Amino acid sequence: MSATVHPESVPELKEPGRWRRYVVTAGFLAPAAVMLGVWVVYPTIYTAWRSLYDRSGDNFIWFDNYKTIFTTDILVTAVKNNALWVAVVPAFVTAIGLIFGVLTEKISWSVAFKTAVFMPMAISLFAAGVIWRIMDQKEPERGTVNAMIGVVSDWVNPPGPLPSAFSASPTLTGSDSQGFTLRRPVAPGGTALMPLTGIPPEDVPAGAEQAVQPEPQSGGITGVVWRDFKPGGGTIGKVEPQELGLPGVTVELLDSGGAQVRSTTTDPDGTFAFEKLAPGAYRAKIGAQTFQAPFEGIAWLGPSLITPAAMIAYIWVWAGFAMVVIAAGLAAIPRDTLEAARTDGATEWQVFRRVTVPLLAPVLSVVFITMLINVLKVFDIILSVAPGSVQDDANVIALAMWRTSFGGVNDFGLGSAIAVFLFLLVIPILLLNVRRFRREV
Amino acid sequence: MTRFRLVVIGVCIAALAATAAATASQASHAKQSKREAVSGSVSIIGIWTGPEQKRFQAVLDGFQKLYPNVKAKYTSGGDNTPTILATAIQGGNPPDLASIGQPGLLRDFANQGSIKPIQFARATAARNYTPDWIKLGTVKGKLYGLFFKGANKSTVWYSTSAFKAAGAKPPKTWPALLSAANTIRASGTPAFSIGAADGWTLTDLFENIYLRQAGPARYDQLTAHTIPWTHPTVKAALKTMASVLASNNMYGGTSGALQTDFPTSVNNVWAKPPKAGMVIEADFVPGVATTKAAAIKDYNVFEFPSIGGSKPSVVGAGDIVVMFKDSPASRALVTYLASPAAATIAAKYAPGYSSPNKNVKPSAYSDVLNRATAIQLAHARTFRFDLSDLQPSAFGGTVGQGEFKLFQDFVKNPSDVNGIAAQLEAAAKKAYK
Numbered sequence: 051m052s053a054t055v056h057p058e059s060v061p062e063l064k065e066p067g068r069w070r071r072y073v074v075t076a077g078f079l080a081p082a083a084v085m086l087g088v089w090v091v092y093p094t095i096y097t098a099w100r101s102l103y104d105r106s107g108d109n110f111i112w113f114d115n116y117k118t119i120f121t122t123d124i125l126v127t128a129v130k131n132n133a134l135w136v137a138v139v140p141a142f143v144t145a146i147g148l149i150f151g152v153l154t155e156k157i158s159w160s161v162a163f164k165t166a167v168f169m170p171m172a173i174s175l176f177a178a179g180v181i182w183r184i185m186d187q188k189e190p191e192r193g194t195v196n197a198m199i200g201v202v203s204d205w206v207n208p209p210g211p212l213p214s215a216f217s218a219s220p221t222l223t224g225s226d227s228q229g230f231t232l233r234r235p236v237a238p239g240g241t242a243l244m245p246l247t248g249i250p251p252e253d254v255p256a257g258a259e260q261a262v263q264p265e266p267q268s269g270g271i272t273g274v275v276w277r278d279f280k281p282g283g284g285t286i287g288k289v290e291p292q293e294l295g296l297p298g299v300t301v302e303l304l305d306s307g308g309a310q311v312r313s314t315t316t317d318p319d320g321t322f323a324f325e326k327l328a329p330g331a332y333r334a335k336i337g338a339q340t341f342q343a344p345f346e347g348i349a350w351l352g353p354s355l356i357t358p359a360a361m362i363a364y365i366w367v368w369a370g371f372a373m374v375v376i377a378a379g380l381a382a383i384p385r386d387t388l389e390a391a392r393t394d395g396a397t398e399w400q401v402f403r404r405v406t407v408p409l410l411a412p413v414l415s416v417v418f419i420t421m422l423i424n425v426l427k428v429f430d431i432i433l434s435v436a437p438g439s440v441q442d443d444a445n446v447i448a449l450a451m452w453r454t455s456f457g458g459v460n461d462f463g464l465g466s467a468i469a470v471f472l473f474l475l476v477i478p479i480l481l482l483n484v485r486r487f488r489r490e491v
Numbered sequence: 492m493t494r495f496r497l498v499v500i501g502v503c504i505a506a507l508a509a510t511a512a513a514t515a516s517q518a519s520h521a522k523q524s525k526r527e528a529v530s531g532s533v534s535i536i537g538i539w540t541g542p543e544q545k546r547f548q549a550v551l552d553g554f555q556k557l558y559p560n561v562k563a564k565y566t567s568g569g570d571n572t573p574t575i576l577a578t579a580i581q582g583g584n585p586p587d588l589a590s591i592g593q594p595g596l597l598r599d600f601a602n603q604g605s606i607k608p609i610q611f612a613r614a615t616a617a618r619n620y621t622p623d624w625i626k627l628g629t630v631k632g633k634l635y636g637l638f639f640k641g642a643n644k645s646t647v648w649y650s651t652s653a654f655k656a657a658g659a660k661p662p663k664t665w666p667a668l669l670s671a672a673n674t675i676r677a678s679g680t681p682a683f684s685i686g687a688a689d690g691w692t693l694t695d696l697f698e699n700i701y702l703r704q705a706g707p708a709r710y711d712q713l714t715a716h717t718i719p720w721t722h723p724t725v726k727a728a729l730k731t732m733a734s735v736l737a738s739n740n741m742y743g744g745t746s747g748a749l750q751t752d753f754p755t756s757v758n759n760v761w762a763k764p765p766k767a768g769m770v771i772e773a774d775f776v777p778g779v780a781t782t783k784a785a786a787i788k789d790y791n792v793f794e795f796p797s798i799g800g801s802k803p804s805v806v807g808a809g810d811i812v813v814m815f816k817d818s819p820a821s822r823a824l825v826t827y828l829a830s831p832a833a834a835t836i837a838a839k840y841a842p843g844y845s846s847p848n849k850n851v852k853p854s855a856y857s858d859v860l861n862r863a864t865a866i867q868l869a870h871a872r873t874f875r876f877d878l879s880d881l882q883p884s885a886f887g888g889t890v891g892q893g894e895f896k897l898f899q900d901f902v903k904n905p906s907d908v909n910g911i912a913a914q915l916e917a918a919a920k921k922a923y924k
Contacts, residue, residue: 106603107581188750189743214679216739250679251656252764281658283674349746438890439688439749439899456574459885459892462581 094473101466115467125468127442128450131357135428135446140421142365144414147372151380152402154373164377168370175367179434182363186350186435193347200345209344211255211298216341218247218278219287229338235306235331241266242273242334245287246296249277254294261295262319270325273334275299275316295320302335303327351436353443360435360444364428372417379413380406419483426476447472530560531820536579537565537590538572538810539640542778546840547590553836554827561820573884580605585815588824590639592810593880593888594627601630606813608633611822615829619848623874628811636811639828640837641847643868644695644773644806644877645795648757650765651788653680657768661793668796669734675768681742683735684767686756687749687902690895694879694887695806696735696771697898701728703801707873714881716923720915726908731798733905735771742767749902758782761790771795773808774864778843786860794867805871808880809847838865845869886922893918 104111119125150167154160170178187193190200217223217230222244224230236242241264254277261276278284280292301322302313311332316322324332350359383406391405407414429448436444441453451472455465539547544567551563568575572589573596579585585605591597600606613634616625620638628636647668649661657678659671672682686692702710705724712718713725738745742759751759759766761782770776777786784790794803812828814821827833834846835855842858845865856862868874879887879894886893897918901911 188747218677247677248679250764253679279677279679281656281678283658283677346743346747349750351750352746437688437752439690439895441891442896453889453891456571457889459889460574460577 097466097469100462101464101470103463105461105463107462111463115464116471118464119467119471124454124464125447125450125471128445128447131444132426132428132446134357135361135425136422139361139364139368139425139428140418142361143368143372143421144376144418146365146369147376147417148407148410148414150369150373151376152406154377155380164373167373170367171370173367175364176430176434178367179360179363179431182359182366183351183435183437186359188347188349188351190345190347193350195350196345196347199348203345207342207345210338210340210342212246212249212253212296212340213343214248214250214253215246216248218245221287222246224335226341226343227338229336229341231304231333231335235333236271236273237331238269238271238327238329239266240271242271242301243287243289244273244275244301244334244336245278246275246336247277247279249279249296255297257318258294258297258320259318260291261289261293262321263289264321264323267323267325270323270327271303271332271334272321272323273301274320275301275322275336276320299340300337302337304333304335306331306333308333351440353440356436356440356444360432363435364425364431367431368421368424372421375417376410376413379410383409415486419479419486423476423479423483426479427472447475526558526823527560529558529819529823531818532562532564533588533818533820533824534586535563535565535588535590535824536568536572536575536586538568538570538592539565539590540567540569542841542843546837546844549840550828550833550836553833554824557827558820558823561823563820563824576600580815587816587818587821588812588814590810590812592808593884594636594811594876595881595884595888597628597636597811597813598630600813601633601635606635606815607817608635609637609814609822609825610634612637612826612829615826619829619831619834619850621847621849621870621874623871624809624847627809627876636813637825637829638809638847639812639834640810641845641865641868642773642775642808643845643864644808645699645804645867646774646776646792646864647769647771647795648760648776648790648792649769650680650760650767651791652763653678653760653765653768656680659768661791662796663793664796665731665798672735672740672768676740680765681767682740682769684742684751684756684759684770685736685748685902686751686753686770686772687899688752690890690899691879692753692756692772693898693902694894695773695877697728697732698806698875698878699771699795700731700798701725701878702804702806702873702875703795703798704728704731706801707804707875710875710878714875714878716882716919720919721909721912725915726912729901729908729911732901733908736902736905745902749899754779754781763789774845774861774868775843777858777860786858792860792864802873803867803871804873804875805868806875806877807868807871808877882919883922886919893922 100107101115102110102112104114154164157163185194188196190196216226221233222230223233230244230246232242232244261274264272264274266272274289274295276289276293276295278286278293280290284290284293295316295318297316297318297320299316300313301316303311303324305311312324314322314324349355387409388401388405391401396404427448428446429452432441432444432446432449433452441449447468451465451468453459454468455462537547544565547565551565554563555561566586572591573593576585576589576591597606610633616628616634616637624638625634628634628638653675654660657675657680659674662668662671675682701713701724704727709718709724713720713722741748743751753772756770757772757776757780760768760770761780761784777790797803812825814825831848831850834848834851837844838846838851838855839857842856842861845861845868847869849869851869853862853866856865882888882894889895894915897911897914900914901907
């Protein structure tokens with residue numbers, strides 16, 4: 051504009067203006083450029099360069115590190131697990147975020163709900179991993195998750211009075227899950243000695259008394275169930291002083307065909323009696339429910355469940371992010387479109403399927419792609435959830451890179467090569483995202 | 492003897508003593524001023540954290556009383572110390588001194604030339620350590636590492652109440668150990684608590700068995716990998732080890748043991764009532780327990796039992812002080828750490844420390860059990876360093892790999908002796924390449 055007013059002053063005005071603009075632009079860019087240069091550009095280039103050197107960093111070995119990656123099993127589990135993460139986690143996070151996002155529109159206390167779901171985002175991923183590692187402990191008395199499962203499981207299968215007991219002598223055969231049966235049949239007038247062992251003193255039922263050798267009874271079977279142990283061991287299969295009877299144990303009497311004839315419970319001294327029996331051969335049995343162990347816990351942190359366990363922790367953290375972004379997208383959907391659909395007689399499900407989701411598609415894809423990139427480089431959650439012993443089973447590419455470089459092997463060359471490999475894997479998704487940004491602009 | 496002669500002798504002795512005292516005090520004055528002449532600062536990065544760090548700080552305080560003009564600063568690197576040091580060396584800025592846990596790393600550093608020999612402390616070390624310890628710190632004939640802290644790994648800790656309830660006695664031989672285990676199990680308490688989630692507890696168990704069953708000569712050969720892991724002696728040791736690892740012998744069974752980390756395995760034995768009878772681990776066991784229990788009354792210790800009539804032997808480990816930068820201040824501190832004075836401060840500070848220094852007086856250890864295991868360590872005739880710590884770290888020192896991982900696989904399936912031996916050999920070969 052000014053050029054038309056003062057044509058003669060244009061060169062003088064324009065020159066310093068352009069320069070000043072360059073300087074100002076450069077001045078504003080400089081801090082960011084320096085940061086990017088020092089913390090992104092230089093490390094990236096140096097990593098690529100370092101990946102061409104051996105472990106000590108003294109010898110240039112061309113692409114031998116890359117050859118190692120693809121010819122040994124160093125990355126096999128890692129690539130498999132990474133594929134699993136990519137297949138499962140972004141979809142789950144997006145789906146859960148969508149469900150929560152839609153839910154928060156319908157409920158009145160949505161702020162409280164949103165805050166609760168979003169809370170994990172405020173914790174560092176590593177800390178979240180530590181929390182889940184503690185909750186995933188195997189022993190129900192230590193791990194929250196197993197404690198909760200244990201409450202249900204012990205309610206369905208109540209633990210028996212003698213969970214850790216087992217047979218003391220070969221005359222009593224069976225197992226904890228089948229119950230224990232006397233090997234030899236007993237005829238009326240005979241006695242049944244049923245020695246058990248492996249019972250900690252605190253598990254001995256209250257009111258237990260010194261075990262008593264049962265008196266034979268004509269026409270009936272008498273017997274004793276007792277803790278066949280005294281300090282030092284004692285003689286196995288013999289009722290001795292200091293050995294306690296086990297009261298309240300259910301003893302079943304089976305006929306020769308294995309069908310139950312009668313059942314009874316033992317007295318404080320461990321004895322029991324079946325009176326007035328028909329002649330024949332009988333077997334005495336202590337049923338499996340006596341030995342039913344309390345819930346022992348699922349090994350969430352064991353080799354087979356560690357990847358799902360880490361995924362759950364990760365989804366727990368990121369669901370809040372997805373929910374907030376999707377909820378924002380939902381709020382931007384024009385209400386009249388939804389109203390129009392409802393007026394046309396669409397059910398709520400149809401509105402959701404045919405109107406809400408298509409309109410939300412751009413937001414959903416942002417969430418999905420962000421998660422895709424995050425999941426490809428997933429690292430800290432696995433390091434913190436997985437104990438050292440199962441890190442091999444939970445391995446992913448980024449973790450393999452870290453463990454190779456810093457985990458004791460200290461091979462920076464090979465580690466850098468893995469880092470470059472991971473970088474190349476992320477690039478296509480990155481390009482996809484950049485292209486989408488451009489389109490949006 | 493006449494009274495006169497007695498008096499003369501008495502006078503002479505008194506005179507001599509006075510002169511000696513005078514020279515001594517002169518010498519100590521001279522020494523003190525020499526110490527004051529040393530100035531500068533020493534930075535130390537080490538593996539000691541928490542109470543261990545406080546203990547070492549007490550030692551440094553003792554050092555600074557002697558050398559008031561030297562500033563010593565300790566930074567804890569924890570388990571990541573090797574990584575921190577490797578990075579610092581690459582970056583060209585290592586600390587003056589460092590403490591590390593692996594002689595293998597000491598060898599690597601010495602061969603790379605990143606640490607300096609400490610020959611100046613050799614005489615002091617020779618006075619205070621048994622030859623096995625000096626040998627372990629020596630690379631190519633030069634002393635590079637000084638063991639400041641030792642660990643006696645040939646100990647088995649037990650719950651006295653579990654033993655009492657079972658009527659078992661601390662066993663001296665392997666068969667006696669197994670029969671005690673059976674009795675304890677029959678009394679209703681699993682015999683062992685195995686912290687198999689940490690692979691190193693398993694390698695320690697194997698090494699104790701191997702040193703006793705195959706002998707020190709074979710132990711050295713296996714350490715140097717001049718015999719393969721498929722050697723009959725290794726397989727025999729694995730078979731012996733399997734008798735401990737039966738699922739019903741361990742608290743939580745096989746799957747529970749694999750989920751149990753070392754501190755938990757100790758707490759299981761310390762618990763009231765005990766969840767398990769014994770934990771087979773080193774002298775540092777009481778230090779990691781968070782469950783309160785009293786020594787001797789609640790828990791006690793016995794030496795790892797003899798196998799096939801083996802003589803008393805100790806498998807151990809230790810933390811090594813190495814020097815990256817040579818300076819008078821560094822030298823002063825290294826020499827100080829080799830002295831009984833430094834080790835005595837560390838021993839007195841709190842129980843849970845064993846000095847390899849044989850001139851530390853037993854009275855320095857306040858705790859009876861600590862004293863017993865420490866003396867057993869410092870005076871051991873047959874002492875062998877923890878074998879896995881002497882391996883290339885990819886094989887013997889990396890969590891989730893090599894020995895740690897394969898011994899965990901062995902816990903999962905203790906009958907697969909041949910398979911595990913073959914896998915160990917394959918992994919060792921790869922690491923030694």
